[in-house]
Amino acid sequence: MTLVIGGAGQGKLALTLRVLGLDPSQAGSAPEENPPVLNHLETWLKTERDPLPALEAYLARRSDAVILCDEVGCGVVPMDRSDRDWRERVGRTCCTLAARAELVVRVYCGIPTVLKGDGTHWN
DSSP: OEEEEEOTTSSHHHHHHHHHTOOGGGEESSGGGOOSEEOOHHHHTTTOSSOHHHHHHHHHHOTTOEEEEEOOSSSSOOSSHHHHHHHHHHHHHHHHHHHHOSEEEEEETTEEEEEESOOGGGO
């Protein structure tokens, strides 16, 4: 599994599709869709209070998955409790996925930085 993180609008999806030779139709927004590229994990996590069982099932079906997630933990801490809980859930889920991932890539301004693994094909 590969985890790709970065801020909103930084080119994560475009880079991932180019590197993997995929088209946009191969990116989905929920694990139950079983896409090769799971885009916007942070959005899916807004409705999932316990995301790990669904993610484990997804990764059991698709060990070659590429999961893309916007970084949401920087900046001002939200006043609303549910927004703080969501932000923490995104961070903790990404930590769990990064520990399990073979490759972790951070994208900034469309430029990939490999944080973990052999990502020579990402440069």
